[in-house]
Amino acid sequence: MQITRVETTPRSGDGLRDVRGDVVRRHLSADYGIQLTAVRSIVGFLISSDIAPERISQRADDLFADPIIEYSLTNQTFLQSKDIFTELPDAVVSVGFKPGVTDNPGKAALDGFRTIFPDAHQESDISTYITYSFYGLDGQTTPEFIAANLYNNLIERAEISTAEMCQNGEWPMIDYPIRPPQEFKQPAHIDLEIADNELIEISETGLLALNLTEMQAIQTHYRNDSVRNARRAIGIVEDRPTDVELECLAQTWSEHCKHKIFASKIHHKDLETGEESTVDSIFKTHIMNPTHDMQKEVDWLLSVFHDNSGVIAWDDEWSVCMKAETHNSPSALDPYGGAMTGIVGVNRDILGTGLGARPIANTDVFCFGPPDWQGDIPDNLFHPSRVLRGVHSGVRVGGNESGIPTINGAIVFDERYLGKPLVYCGTVGLMPRKLPDGRESHVKTPTAGDIVYMVGGRVGYDGIHGATFSSLELTEESPSSAVQIGDPITQKKMVDMLLEARDAGLITCITDNGAGGLSSSIGEMAEYTNGCRIDLAKVPLKQPGLSPWEILVSESQERMTVAIKSEDIAEFEHLAALHEVEATAVAEFTSTGMFHVQFNDATVAYLPIEFLHDGVPQLELESEWSPPQHEPFIAPAEYDHNQILLDLLARPNIASKETWVRQYDHEVIAQTAVKPFVGVERDGPADAGVIAPIYGNPRGLVVSCGIAPRYSDIDAGAMAAAAIDEAVRNAVCVGVNVDKIAGLDNFCWPDPIQSEKTPDGKFKLAQLVRANRELERVCRAYRLPCVSGKDSMKNDYGKGPNKISIPPTLLFSLFGDHPDVRNTATSDFKHSGDKVYLVGESFDELGASEVSFMLRESSKARGIGGKVPSLSNPEKLFNSYRLLSSSINSGLVKTAHDCSEGGIGITLAEMCIGGRIGATIDLDGTGDCPLWSKLWGESLGRIVVAVSPQNEAAFLQSMSGCITTYLGVVEDSDTLTISDGFEPLVSIRIPELVQSWQGTLDMNGGEL
Amino acid sequence: MYIPKVAVLFGFGINCDHETAAVFDMVGGNSTRVHLNSFISGSDSLDNYDILAVPGGFSFGDHLGSGRLMGNRMRFSLRDELTKFIAAGKPIIGICNGFQVLVKTGLLPGPGGNVPDFVQRASLTLNDSGRYEDRWVSLEFNQYSNCIWTKGMSRIDCPVRHGEGKYVMPDRENLTKLAANNQIAVRYIDPDSTDADPDVVLPFPKSPNGSMMNIAGISDNTGLVFGLMPHPEAIYAQWLHPDYTRGTAPVTASDIEWEGQGLQIFRNAVEYVIANN
Known part of the structure; x- marks a missing residue:
């Protein structure tokens, strides 16, 4: 065996460009403000084979290079080629894999190599690398800094040439990685x-x-x-x-596999109420029992908890299953690989359900540190923008290449996710109820x-x-x-x-x-x-x-x-x-x-x-609850609601994620009826994904999610209730059949076991108890069985005073039936003259709201404390959900959008953005609470709808018994106007809203 | 009436095989998903089919250039079968990754005549944006094209879902010839403009990738082999159109009340086979 090096690089000329290099240039500009004049790329192949280099060279353009657009070179490097690399670079970075790391391009190249050289030795192998040359590097940016952004030393190696080395012709040479025996x-x-x-x-x-x-x-x-x-x-x-046995027991008994905390006996104390009680398995008490109770009342819960995903009967012919997983620790260490294995891993859970289901849709929900973070980064971890790029690209490659559409998701930002990003990946599966041989497929x-x-x-x-x-x-x-x-x-x-x-x-x-x-x-x-x-x-x-x-x-x-x-x-x-x-x-x-x-x-x-x-x-564990103390949120004396609206729209938690989401294939398999973006310019947010997976049949499935980690700062119970309500609200907004919905609970928690390294373990466990109690209460009220779930319980970084723990986070995913995808609603305002209503009401609940966090960060408010949104009467809310969904299914309502981060103010702004149309709104009568709560509060159970004038009466009649308040009218203008009675609050042009909303997370570094 | 038999290729990362098979069945074809290896091993034969479809996907992960490795397998292992298929006047379509495969095998744009030489003359390369994106575009079909797949079609909306869809043909003479032969069967257009020069590259995102002459798809000299980057099968029903929820999705004159604009492409080929059988 000998090693042959083949390199390829893009040809230049009319209409041809080095896109790979250009992407690196633009990302360095977007993330770090580094301005380069050009970046060029070379892809290298190191072929370990018995085929002679001359033979390989003759066929290089049949395999490694596309001769129409690329040059190839055998056993030399392009960097030495004065014809093609005419200009001397200021730095060169070459990145290859470490031995034993999966090299997908290398694997594919080997397959192609065997097509061309069927006689090649059995043990032939190919390893790849990529080289970037940088031009116009200023003196302040070192090649090492650039290199650090191009590779991850856990799995890759890099060789660097500085400006001086470039001048001396000393080029980086990645060698064939030899695995240590x-x-x-x-x-x-x-x-x-x-x-x-x-x-x-x-x-x-x-x-x-x-x-x-x-x-x-x-x-x-x-x-x-x-x-x-x-x-x-x-x-x-x-x-x-034997070591085999001990390792096997350790894996099988791991928290990851056995969910020992959810199965533990908990001695719970509530110092607020004086309650003392014992919970013998949170999982059995609060998750499994309610679902099993519901299983007695419906005939469509086919398989819950025991298989790789939960299965429900969709109709007589088909059943549907769903599973969500997290891949947090691997994604922290290698965002790309960790996230990719996350998504393809959960796909396998679907394939491994029953006798095998076909994955038909993915969901991706990420929690990261702020993308513009300026502070320190813990050792061995990456800047949040790098984590975002890596995780996103891992999930993009994993999902797109698998041919599974990504139809729903969310991205949440909080400083505490710096220590551990959360990467939730979910997959929906479809299988025939019965196989051709008559066996039920879920058994x-x-x-x-x-x-x-x-x-x-x-x-x-x-x-x-x-x-x-x-x-x-x-x-x-x-x-x-x-x-x-x-x-x-x-x-x-x-x-x-x-x-x-x-x-x-x-x-x-x-x-x-x-x-x-x-x-x-x-x-x-x-x-x-x-x-x-x-x-x-x-x-x-x-x-x-x-x-x-x-x-x-x-x-x-x-x-x-x-x-x-x-x-x-x-x-x-x-x-x-x-x-x-x-x-x-x-x-x-x-x-x-x-x-x-x-x-x-x-x-x-x-x-x-x-x-x-x-x-x-x-396990036997101690739990002790005392409510955390926060400085209350008090609205500043001086404010400008127009500016608050623009600032909120630009908050990473609210800002458009279109740059990222559009890179997922969301409609492969030709079934996606409600796509992630809706509206005139197809850039308004969708509340939930809707698919019609049987070709030629408009019967649909709805997939939605809810996540509200901010509320854990005040009460993790409220956080859980909010997540579930959000998932249900989102599904209702597109017209889900509320009588056939199923949920998945994915808990990510910091270590809740009291110990020296976790002195506040009892409190964190009490948060878990409260979250699960709320989960049971709300799920029972919504007749919403949890059919599958997962928990990840050690989301901390480091020890002692520098320890970073994530805020307790529940992702609640929902999948449900939709009677006909031709009757859905979307968030974009449709027609001038449509009447706008609020279903639900606002309360004085600004505690832990997005606006409170924003104003505290800018020192305009002192705290985020106060009453956090809660569900005082979920049964009543559920009735309004049922009626609204029916109105959507019957075609009365074509526009609906839920109120979540940023309250009604943001909801209305997004509806105007989607429709590129104005509206005049009066918040008077939407709740017996202060104006700030009405405008920016995040009270649960609220959905803004718009109906055409001819359907207005029928809509109101169908919603009878629910709190439905007239807000105003969609207008053929480019301005959103909001008032509270006679008090004007907001008057702002739609293009300004669009600009604020779309700027923050664009991160493309200019278009071309 | 004769029911044309359609081979829908799959395997190695092709992933639009199910919907591609479904749309042929909707318009009167009888489709079978066939693993590429079944043709290579001889356990099935292209002779058994009237139409060949190479669907979208990520064959071999797009490594070494999209469609390259799949193209090579076909170029080196199915050469005679494909030559025979084309000589017999049977239609072939490549969609997205399938188009990339047909271009890399040299079947598109082809040498002229109906004897393929398996020489690559063009390429589909990374979008100018550098990003894989899923977004809807407007397409205009060439009225003067002899492509049997696009007969009678004018404008439709379609999603593109690719990272490597920029059509390039650095040899300008070949490109001009392609246009003169009316082999540019379909281009990206600005739906709001009526008098734009079709040869001037549209700005992103109207052209999602920066293709030369806004090329979205081309046919061979005979009009039987057709490939395009956008996904017409993904608009087989009106409810898949992003404007459907606004009540403004384009409707069709079809007997299928919910038919979307993309289905006609597949019906054209099925009807062509029936008419010539």
Whole structure:
């Protein structure tokens, strides 16, 4: 094998440009104000193969370069070529991957290489790099600073040439990355008959994330005589665990997999009311029980909680499922790779639901530090603008390349997300109620004797300890092996293949390989038949030398675990070959009661299924609530509501996210009826996504979300209620069928366990208790079952005084039925003369409002305290939602927009922006509260609607019994005018609103 | 009546295969999603079909240039089958990634005549904006084109969803010839302007990518092979139009009351096959 270098660079000339370089130039300008005259790019390929360089060179333009638009060069660098790189650069940065990191362009190049050189050696491989040369660099910006923005040293390496080196012709040369050999280690036997502090040490040094009680439970297991006898009989060390077993238990028992905090016994004290009580599992009490109660009353809750996503019957033919996940820690360390594995990972949850569902829509909700942050950045973390760019681009590539439309989402900003960004990725799936062979698709049907395949990618060193790592706080020493880059094309091929296998009736059980790898995927499925036997030696590896425990727990991406009846093996393998998908039989289901792992003939793990899944001791935790004290928000004496409106519109939390969202494909599969942007210029905000997934059929599905982390500063209970109400409001605005809605609860919390490093753990746990109590109350009132959910409980950075904890954050996602996508409403004002109404009423609830945060930041107000929006009578609100949705479904209402951040003022501004049309509004009568609350307050349950004059009477009649207040009229003008009775408040031109709203998050650095 | 059989290619990251198959079925075709490898291995044959559609997607992740690797597989492994298909006068459409594939295989714009030489003459490259975007554009079809796919069509709205849709043909002579031959079947237009010079590149976002001569799609010399970056299948129904919620989405004269403007392209090919069968 020899290494051949091929480089390509864009040709210049009439109509041709180096777009890749230009994007870097504009981003440096947008994010840091660095003005360069030009940036040029070179893409490099390092080919390790037995094919001679001369042969490769002859075919370079058939594969590596597109001869119409690119030059190619073999075994030289363009930087030396005076013909093509005529001008001497001021700096050059070349970035390549570290050994073992997923290199998707390299992988694709290798595939193309084999098409052209079918005779190339089996072990040929290709690695890629990219080189940027910079022109017009001023003296203040160092090449190192620029380089730091172009690569992430956890997964990439960079070579830099300074101006002086450029003058001397010393060019950066990225070399072929050679993986350090992996040393295969026979399973170690770990003595647990040691002191407690040593048990803890084993857990900490091994990144096991197990506490003392859990280590002791494991210790006790190996003291049991019958356990020892069984182990002796099978030929494994009898009185202590192997490293394979300990790692397997650590993964299975991790907070990430077992949700130990949600399952814990909590002693809760409320110092405000004097209440003392015990909650035996928040999950069972507040989430599962209400849903199970609702399951008794409706026939469409097909599968809740136990599978990879919750499934509801949509109609007689189809069922729908949804799941949302977070990928916070990996996204903090590598925003691009972390977010990409987040989105493609949750896609696999859908593929792994029942006997396999087709992913049909994605949702993405991010929480970041402020994009214009000027303060310090914690060690090892990135500036929020870089996190935003990286996460966005990971999700964009992951979603777009998978061919799944992103139809809904949100981006939230708060300083505390500097320490840990939140990256929520959700996916909706569709499956036929029954497969051609008559089986119900939401029910897995494995039996002992079924053969278990690992399908898709291979297992590598990457992704070891993801589950346990995400159960620990982030530190500067967080391991790079927990970071991966996704490979959407490998996954897409696998999805295509497995859905064909499903329809052919070949699959009896399927689940994804996410956290905990094979140990979790096969381990969980083995519960169905009560046993399995795995041979790790059969597992295909990315590189030889992985030790058994590493193979078992590695979370390498793009893998599904699939069970097949032995008689169907040949057909299944044939299908895999057609699709060029790797599928390897690695295990079989048994009914022995044992999780039995071998490496060839040697048994390396032998754990009772029951102990593996139910052996983890219940945590007991302390919770104590006392309301946080805040300086109250008092409106400033001097103010200009016009300016407040413009300033609020420019707040990152409110500003248009169009730059980012438009880069997601939101309408692949040809089903998206209400897109993320609506209105005359197609740039007004949509409240929810609406899709019609069956071709030629207008029956629809609605997908929406709600998130309100600011309110946690006052009461996390109110935060949860607000998130749920927002998700429902948003869905109502497009006309969801309120009798068939289902929710997903995704909690992201700071560590709520009282300890030395978390002295306020009791309070944080009390926040969790309050949030869940509100979740139950509101969901019951809205007849809204939670069918799936997830929690991420260690969202902190660092320790001691510099610790940053995120505000407790619940993302509530909703999916529901829509009777006919031809009758929806959108937020943009439609016609002059339309009458504007407010459904719902405003209260004096400015506590933790966006306007209070804004005015505190600019020192115009002293605090954010006060009454936070709450739901005093959700049953009554739900009735108004039902009636409004019906009015939309019957075609009476074509315009509706919910009131959230920034209150009615912002809602009306957005409706004018969408319609590029003015309105005259009077807030008199919208609530018995001060004017600031009416205009900027964020009281829940409010929706602004507009109806045509001819439908006005019918609309009012259909809303009878609900608080519906006349606000004013849409006018053929370019001005939004708001008054409160005779007091004028706002009068502002629509183009000004557009400019404020669209400027903040544009971040493109100029168009061209 | 004869029901034309349509092969809708999929595999390796193509992802608009389901809707592309659906739209052919809506207009009287009988579509089958066929994995590219089924043709290469010989387990299925292009001979069994009347129409070939290469749908949108991200074949091989667009690495090494969009459509390149898929194009190479077809260029090196399906050369004879494709030559035969074209010689038989059977229509081919490439949409988005499928267009990129047809350009990179050299089937578009092609050498002239009906014998492909598999030589690439143009390219589709990164949008001038540097961004992948999903946005709606207005298209105008060439009245003088012999393209059977676009017959009788004038203007429609369509989404584009690409990062590499800028049509370039650095050889100006070839480009001029392409225009003179009326092979520029469809261009981006400014819907509000009637007298703009079609050859002057429209500003972003009216031209979403900066294509030379505002080219959105081209056909080969015979008018049977057609490729375009925008997605006509994504406006098969009026409710998919962004103006639908405002009550201003364009309607069609079709018997299908909800039919969107894009469906006619697929009906044209199906009717062409029926008429010539």
